Amino acid sequence: MLDVAKLKVSYGQSEVLHDLDLAVAANEIVAVMGRNGMGKTTLMKALMGIVPAAGGTVALGGADITALPTYQRVARGIAYVPQGRMIFPAMTVAENIETGLFVHGGARAPDYLYELFPVLLEMKSRRGGNLSGGQQQQLAIARALATQPKVLLLDEPTEGIQPSIIRDLARTLRRIRDERGLSILVSEQVLSFALDIADRVLVIENGRIVHEDARAALDEAKVARYLSV
Amino acid sequence: MIFGYSFGDLGSILAMQGFAGLILFSVYVLMALGLAVIFGQMGVINMAHGEFMILGAYVTYLCSHLFTAYLPGLFAIYFFVAVLLAFAAAFALGLLVEWAMIRHLYRRPLDTLLATWGLSLVLQQLYRSIFGAREVGVELPDWMMGSQHLTDTIEVPINGLLVMGLTTIITIGVFLLIYRSNWGKRIRAVMQNRTMAAAVGIDTEFVDRVTFGVGCGIAGVAGSAFTMIGSTSPTAGQLYIVDTFLVVVFGGAASLLGTIASAFSISQTQSTIEFFLSGSMAKVLTLLAVVGILMLRPQGLFVLKVRR
Ligand SMILES: Nc1ncnc2c1ncn2[C@@H]1O[C@H](COP(=O)(O)OP(=O)(O)O)[C@@H](O)[C@H]1O
Ligand SMILES: [Mg+2]
Numbered sequence: 439m440l441d442v443a444k445l446k447v448s449y450g451q452s453e454v455l456h457d458l459d460l461a462v463a464a465n466e467i468v469a470v471m472g473r474n475g476m477g478k479t480t481l482m483k484a485l486m487g488i489v490p491a492a493g494g495t496v497a498l499g500g501a502d503i504t505a506l507p508t509y510q511r512v513a514r515g516i517a518y519v520p521q522g523r524m525i526f527p528a529m530t531v532a533e534n535i536e537t538g539l540f541v542h543g544g545a546r547a548p549d550y551l552y553e554l555f556p557v558l559l560e561m562k563s564r565r566g567g568n569l570s571g572g573q574q575q576q577l578a579i580a581r582a583l584a585t586q587p588k589v590l591l592l593d594e595p596t597e598g599i600q601p602s603i604i605r606d607l608a609r610t611l612r613r614i615r616d617e618r619g620l621s622i623l624v625s626e627q628v629l630s631f632a633l634d635i636a637d638r639v640l641v642i643e644n645g646r647i648v649h650e651d652a653r654a655a656l657d658e659a660k661v662a663r664y665l666s667v
Numbered sequence: 668m669i670f671g672y673s674f675g676d677l678g679s680i681l682a683m684q685g686f687a688g689l690i691l692f693s694v695y696v697l698m699a700l701g702l703a704v705i706f707g708q709m710g711v712i713n714m715a716h717g718e719f720m721i722l723g724a725y726v727t728y729l730c731s732h733l734f735t736a737y738l739p740g741l742f743a744i745y746f747f748v749a750v751l752l753a754f755a756a757a758f759a760l761g762l763l764v765e766w767a768m769i770r771h772l773y774r775r776p777l778d779t780l781l782a783t784w785g786l787s788l789v790l791q792q793l794y795r796s797i798f799g800a801r802e803v804g805v806e807l808p809d810w811m812m813g814s815q816h817l818t819d820t821i822e823v824p825i826n827g828l829l830v831m832g833l834t835t836i837i838t839i840g841v842f843l844l845i846y847r848s849n850w851g852k853r854i855r856a857v858m859q860n861r862t863m864a865a866a867v868g869i870d871t872e873f874v875d876r877v878t879f880g881v882g883c884g885i886a887g888v889a890g891s892a893f894t895m896i897g898s899t900s901p902t903a904g905q906l907y908i909v910d911t912f913l914v915v916v917f918g919g920a921a922s923l924l925g926t927i928a929s930a931f932s933i934s935q936t937q938s939t940i941e942f943f944l945s946g947s948m949a950k951v952l953t954l955l956a957v958v959g960i961l962m963l964r965p966q967g968l969f970v971l972k973v974r975r
Contacts, residue, residue, distance in 0.1 A: 488865070536849075537852055541867075
């Protein structure tokens with residue numbers, strides 16, 4: 439569904455992602471693990487077209503989207519839950535979700551979003567900025583889902599969230615994949631969360647994928663070594 | 668007794684000057700709305716905003732003459748046509764300017780400041796070449812000239828009421844546009860986080876262009892209102908741009924209500940003091956008051972309380 443080939447990204451003179459290859463199949467959940475500063479966020483931003491690629495291609499469902507601006511990529515079916523959530527703080531919960539509806543027309547959020555995240559229904563007319571971290575994370579995911587994506591990108595969704603809520607989050611993400619049939623690429627530092635949801639785990643180090651395992655065959659100790667400082 | 672006036676007289680003076688300030692208030696509100704919408708949306712300080720207002724004033728002037736010459740029967744309603752055309756002309760020029768100039772300068776505030784200042788000079792020269800350097804004025808139809816007697820000492824000018832009504836409609840319109848419409852959701856999303864707005868599928872460049880156009884269009888309407896209190900000349904817009912900045916800063920740049928309250932207090936203070944002292948003394952006192960209040964409340968009169 440998502441195919442990345444030889445992706446290169448630089449900030450000015452310094453290259454951060456080096457000829458990175460990556461594929462996510464339809465209905466698959468892939469976790470990219472790596473410590474701070476290894477290039478996870480840069481990868482996500484490059485896939486969204488927020489930072490330009492210096493080389494390589496990104497394809498979605500077989501169609502090359504490397505040259506498209508961000509909003510057209512969203513229309514093609516890629517959605518983004520950024521690190522730090524970045525909901526629109528002065529807009530209400532309902533309005534936040536509705537910003538995701540414009541790509542495909544339609545003014546009302548579909549009911550299943552509120553079924554997935556009942557707390558958002560309760561908080562519908564609160565301002566996004568006044569929600570707790572966990573609630574904001576759910577809002578950011580609901581907003582992304584409102585764009586009807588084929589591929590959902592999540593950048594460190596567990597960062598700054600309570601353990602009990604992290605378990606709910608894992609369950610919800612699996613449920614979304616099963617019910618909506620989409621592919622998920624999630625970046626993480628928390629191994630237990632990745633093991634909870636991913637079908638396949640990749641390790642990124644200094645802008646290169648250095649290790650890859652299917653969930654079933656995963657060498658936990660080895661991945662944990664990559665994650666420890 | 669103050670300044671030799673009795674309290675009854677003072678009441679009448681305050682009321683009369685208050686009503687006289689209505690048009691000034693309206694011009695401020697409309698100018699500040701446009702400026703604030705543009706600044707809030709894309710962080711662009713449009714130094715040419717006054718010239719967009721004057722474009723609206725010239726369109727109104729042209730309308731008044733064209734109606735006199737070709738449609739004298741409809742002269743009574745020319746002002747309403749002029750308002751629409753003033754909006755359309757300033758909106759169109761705004762789109763053009765955004766496309767040709769502003770969009771290349773986003774995230775470079777100083778360059779935008781200089782570029783729009785340059786634009787204001789270009790526009791002034793254009794107006795001078797097309798309409799001449801001399802001031803022009805509009806004719807008002809008879810029904811707009813009169814005034815309504817409230818009491819023996821208080822009279823309300825009809826054109827003031829009319830312009831107030833117009834301003835109210837536009838302000839409510841802008842409010843509905845921004846806070847109740849789907850377009851407004853796009854605008855606010857871009858305002859609050861441009862990157863994320865694009866990442867939920869919003870074409871931010873298009874939103875920028877239309878918003879800039881609407882802001883300029885509102886300045887055009889302010890120009891229509893302006894024709895009733897001042898005479899139109901190529902440089903008349905410059906006198907208003909500083910006052911308008913004052914209104915926006917005083918009100919707190921992100922708040923519609925703040926903008927209105929601030930326009931009201933500044934225009935009323937000015938027009939009331941003007942009655943007792945000279946116009947420039949009124950300006951000085953108003954400015955001092957604004958500076959004093961801003962020292963106590965640097966964020967402006969109104970701010971939105973939300974965690975970021
Ligand atoms: N805007 C930027 N400008 C320059 N360098 C950056 C920028 N953002 C990130 N980097 C650098 O790119 C590398 C990868 O960062 P990032 O993608 O944020 O890593 P991660 O999300 O895995 O913590 C780091 O070395 C970081 O310092
Ligand atoms: Mg990161």
